[in-house]
Amino acid sequence: MRDAGSQVFTPSPKVLARVLDGEAVLLDLGGGTYFGLNEVGSTIWSAVEGGATLDELVATVASTYDVSPELARHDIATLIDELRSRGLVLATLR
Amino acid sequence: MTRDDRAEVHAAKAAYLLRRRALDLIGAALSSVEVVGLLVKGAGLAETVYAEPWSRAMSDVDLVVPAEVQRVCLDAFEALGHEVVPIPDNRRRSYEAHGERMVRVAVGPARVAVELHATLDKLVLHPIDWPGILARSSAISGLSESLRVPCVEDHALLVMLHAALSELRHERAWDDLERLVERGLDRNLLVERGRAWGLAPTMALVLDALEARRPTSAAAALRRELRGALPERPLARRLFERAAVARHKGTGLTWVVRQAMLRDDPLRYALGVLRFAGLRVADKLPW
Numbered sequence: 001m002r003d004a005g006s007q008v009f010t011p012s013p014k015v016l017a018r019v020l021d022g023e024a025v026l027l028d029l030g031g032g033t034y035f036g037l038n039e040v041g042s043t044i045w046s047a048v049e050g051g052a053t054l055d056e057l058v059a060t061v062a063s064t065y066d067v068s069p070e071l072a073r074h075d076i077a078t079l080i081d082e083l084r085s086r087g088l089v090l091a092t093l094r
Numbered sequence: 095m096t097r098d099d100r101a102e103v104h105a106a107k108a109a110y111l112l113r114r115r116a117l118d119l120i121g122a123a124l125s126s127v128e129v130v131g132l133l134v135k136g137a138g139l140a141e142t143v144y145a146e147p148w149s150r151a152m153s154d155v156d157l158v159v160p161a162e163v164q165r166v167c168l169d170a171f172e173a174l175g176h177e178v179v180p181i182p183d184n185r186r187r188s189y190e191a192h193g194e195r196m197v198r199v200a201v202g203p204a205r206v207a208v209e210l211h212a213t214l215d216k217l218v219l220h221p222i223d224w225p226g227i228l229a230r231s232s233a234i235s236g237l238s239e240s241l242r243v244p245c246v247e248d249h250a251l252l253v254m255l256h257a258a259l260s261e262l263r264h265e266r267a268w269d270d271l272e273r274l275v276e277r278g279l280d281r282n283l284l285v286e287r288g289r290a291w292g293l294a295p296t297m298a299l300v301l302d303a304l305e306a307r308r309p310t311s312a313a314a315a316l317r318r319e320l321r322g323a324l325p326e327r328p329l330a331r332r333l334f335e336r337a338a339v340a341r342h343k344g345t346g347l348t349w350v351v352r353q354a355m356l357r358d359d360p361l362r363y364a365l366g367v368l369r370f371a372g373l374r375v376a377d378k379l380p381w
Contacts, residue, residue, distance in 0.1 A: 014202060016111040020148060025107040029202030034108030036100070 007091040009080055010051045015088050017045060026088055035088070040065060044076060048089060054080070103148075110148035113137065116155060116199045116206035119174070121238025124159075127170045130240050132158040132231055134214060134252055136266070138243040141234045143273040151266070154207035157241075160224070161193050161212035168210065171197045177205070187373040192216065214252055216259050217353070218366030220292045227252075247283045250274045251293055254300040258356060261349065262303050262338035268313075271304055275313040285323050295356040298324035302331055303338070330355035 011017060016027040024042035026035040037045055040061065047060045054077060061072045083089040095103075117137065124131050133141070136152030144150045159167050168178045179196040181189045189195075193212025198205040213219055231242035244252060250271060257267040288297045301317035301324070308314055333352050343349075350367055357363045 016115055016201075018111055018114070020107050020110070021146065025104060025111060027108045027111045029204055032204070034104060034111075036104040036107070 006053070006094050008051050008053055008094050009048050009057070009084075009089050009091055011045075011049055012088055012090050017049070019046065028086065028088060030087065033086075035086075040075075041079060044079060048080075048083075053094065106148045106151065109151070110140075112201055112204055112206060113140075113152075113155065115201045116208070117237055117241060119176070119199050119201065120155065120157065120208060121241045123170045123174050123176070124167065124240035125238055126174070127163070127166045129159055129163050129167055129170075130228065130242060131167070132228060133234065133241050133243050134158055134211075134249070135256060135270070138234075139249065139253075139270050139273065141237070142243050142249075143246070143270075143277050150269075154209050155199075156209050156211060156214070158211045158214065158224070164193065164195065164210060164212055168195060168197070171199070176200050184377050187377050188370065191370060191373055214256060214259075217350070217370055218357075218363045220255070222255075222291045222293075223287075246274050246277050247279055247287060250279055250284060251288055251291065251297070254288075254297055255293060257300045257303070258296045258334070259353070261343070261352065262300070262334050263343075267300070268304055268307055271300070271313045272308065272311050275311075275316050279316070281316070281319060285320065288324075292358045295325050295327050295330065295358065298326060299331055299334055299356060303335065306335075327355060 012028075014028060014030040016029060017024060019025075019042050022039060022042065024037040024045040026037070026045070028034065043061060043064055044057055047057050052060070054073070057076045057080070058069050058073045061067065061076060062069045065072075080089060084091060117133070120131070132138070133155070135156045136150055137155040137157075140147040140150035140152070172178050177198040177200070179198065181195070195210045197208040197210055199208050213222065213224065215222065227244050227248045228242070230245045230248060232245065233239055233242055243249065253267055253270045253274065257264050257271075260267075284297075285294070288294050297320070301313065301320065304311065305314040305317040330352070333355065337343075337348070337352060354360065354363055354367075
């Protein structure tokens with residue numbers, strides 16, 4: 001992920017999303033596909049909904065769950081890359 | 095939960111997201127013309143009596159507005175970019191008599207079907223107190239004030255009416271009724287309104303059918319409580335149960351005859367059927 005520190009991640013406007021019963025469900029209106037995120041993924045998504053950098057996402061996850069910032073960074077970057085590749089998350093420079 | 099079960103729940107939740115967004119847009123359309131509509135059956139029940147609203151599947155959203163503002167509502171939907179499905183030329187008069195129109199609400203590129211009703215009734219209307227239903231209705235958490243749901247007693251009667259009109263083939267009605275009963279219906283109000291709306295035989299039929307299918311449910315217990323308070327029509331029950339399991343739906347005429355067995359007003363019903371038949375004939379005329 002290039003320039004990760006200065007990029008702000010936000011949901012794509014073509015995505016409907018909501019946390020239902022503890023898990024975030026994302027519906028891509030463009031592609032007609034949907035995704036379910038587990039509890040940690042839902043925490044990340046909730047932060048993304050307000051606009052967040054990778055550092056901010058790492059801080060959120062590391063303070064909520066018993067995980068090292070290094071491991072959290074790796075897993076969050078993987079998830080964000082996946083969501084971006086599917087057009088569910090947009091990245092803008094701060 | 096297996097992987098397949100999880101996938102099913104995710105699909106139901108995704109459909110719910112779409113529906114919920116559609117409800118926001120429906121609320122916006124009604125608000126723009128200052129109309130209050132009733133969300134009935136699936137969409138209304140999902141939001142009020144189902145603990146997990148996504149678990150109540152449905153093929154469309156049923157919305158009731160007074161007949162006199164239906165045209166205004168259709169114009170509001172169109173003005174906001176939604177599609178009002180035209181009435182087929184050869185059904186114009188009979189469609190207008192039913193007061194039912196279809197709108198496809200645009201949620202991005204997706205479409206959600208909305209049936210805009212002036213009543214949930216068919217063919218010959220029961221004396222249902224729609225203004226009273228609206229007056230007793232309540233707002234739905236998180237949705238526009240223009241969308242309301244009937245109180246549980248009124249909703250139960252409407253679900254029973256729909257179950258009878260669909261000849262007991264509407265399987266989701268059983269879950270709906272169970273949940274409504276579990277919410278705590280006022281038995282006296284239910285019977286009083288059911289009688290006033292000419293639905294007492296319908297109530298007996300549907301509650302009997304539910305008791306036969308789910309004998310240990312709360313709704314079955316309600317049926318036993320109300321035995322004696324509702325008219326027994328064993329022949330109607332037998333014919334409806336036969337229709338419910340028949341491979342084919344049968345003709346319009348058999349439907350009319352079975353529905354007649356639930357009416358308290360046979361003469362009015364017969365005249366109404368004749369009037370509707372006249373409209374169908376008129377629809378087929380070339381002018």
